[in-house]
Amino acid sequence: MNLQLNNKVIIVTGGAKGIGEGICKVLADEGAIPVVVGRNAADNEVVVSAIAATGGKAFQVAAELSEPEECKKAVEAVVAQFGRIDGLVNNAGVNDGVGLENGTYEAFMKSLHKNVVHYYLMAHYALPELKKSKGSILNITSKTAETGQGNTSAYAAANGGRNALTREWAVELLKYGIRVNAIVVAECWTPAYDTWIKTLSNPDEKLKEITSKIPLENRMTTSEEIANATAFLLSSKSSHTTGQIIHVDGGYVHLDRALANA
Numbered sequence: 276m277n278l279q280l281n282n283k284v285i286i287v288t289g290g291a292k293g294i295g296e297g298i299c300k301v302l303a304d305e306g307a308i309p310v311v312v313g314r315n316a317a318d319n320e321v322v323v324s325a326i327a328a329t330g331g332k333a334f335q336v337a338a339e340l341s342e343p344e345e346c347k348k349a350v351e352a353v354v355a356q357f358g359r360i361d362g363l364v365n366n367a368g369v370n371d372g373v374g375l376e377n378g379t380y381e382a383f384m385k386s387l388h389k390n391v392v393h394y395y396l397m398a399h400y401a402l403p404e405l406k407k408s409k410g411s412i413l414n415i416t417s418k419t420a421e422t423g424q425g426n427t428s429a430y431a432a433a434n435g436g437r438n439a440l441t442r443e444w445a446v447e448l449l450k451y452g453i454r455v456n457a458i459v460v461a462e463c464w465t466p467a468y469d470t471w472i473k474t475l476s477n478p479d480e481k482l483k484e485i486t487s488k489i490p491l492e493n494r495m496t497t498s499e500e501i502a503n504a505t506a507f508l509l510s511s512k513s514s515h516t517t518g519q520i521i522h523v524d525g526g527y528v529h530l531d532r533a534l535a536n537a
């Protein structure tokens with residue numbers, strides 16, 4: 276299937292590592308020009324260079340997205356470079372464990388800025404260009420919005436917000452032909468996941484326990500699997516798909532986990 280993404284300029288927040296990096300690489304393989312927007316220019320550049328080394332095109336903008344003004348500047352930098360935006364992947368975020376008992380007002384609000392406020396701001400600032408290109412938006416979200424996790428109120432609330440904004444924007448942007456979808460991630464192997472699992476007392480055992488509960492093939496989802504679905508949902512090959520919250524999770528959220536090892 277030719278996804279017809281050739282030379283499409285697509286912003287990927289948090290594109291330097293993990294899921295975002297996987298998305299940038301798949302988009303570049305499809306001929307698109309992913310723009311890594313992330314907090315560390317050197318990390319962003321590693322991905323841009325890796326894509327260039329395989330003959331692809333990419334660009335990067337350094338921005339700390341929890342600072343509202345940096346979201347605006349990042350979008351402006353992309354428009355200054357290319358004069359267009361064909362797609363936006365909102366992906367940057369962190370499961371930062373601000374719970375009911377251990378949290379504070381300040382920590383809760385800070386986490387919302389890290390995890391959902393920039394989703395809104397990036398879409399807000401990119402919208403004039405997306406209207407011109409009839410581009411599309413893809414929000415990466417987490418299973419915690421639906422399953423809970425415990426001790427991570429702000430992150431769960433932010434992900435509930437990411438899902439709600441997907442439906443809300445899909446409706447608001449119908450009139451412009453802009454499609455908006457979400458991919459829900461459950462257990463995907465990334466640098467952030469690696470860091471988290473190492474904070475537990477017996478990481479290897481815990482990982483085995485988690486993967487044994489992932490129904491399809493008892494394994495983690497890969498960044499590339501999230502990226503393949505993302506590329507399809509950004510492309511015109513999904514031209515009648517909007518407002519959908521799609522789980523690329525090996526059946527983790529919806530299938531009967533009691534049968535995962537059957």
Ligand SMILES: NC(=O)c1ccc[n+]([C@@H]2O[C@H](COP(=O)([O-])OP(=O)(O)OC[C@H]3O[C@@H](n4cnc5c(N)ncnc54)[C@H](O)[C@@H]3O)[C@@H](O)[C@H]2O)c1
Nearest residue numbers: 289292293294314340341366367368417460463465466467
């Ligand atoms: N890995 C999983 O299993 C999993 C599960 C559910 C949801 N998610 C979601 O997927 C997204 C990506 O997660 P990941 O595991 O790839 O993370 P990661 O930490 O491995 O990579 C995220 C990248 O985004 C950058 N980033 C994060 N916050 C930023 C900010 N405020 N400003 C600029 N750059 C920022 C980081 O520096 C990093 O380069 C997150 O929103 C996360 O909530 C991941």
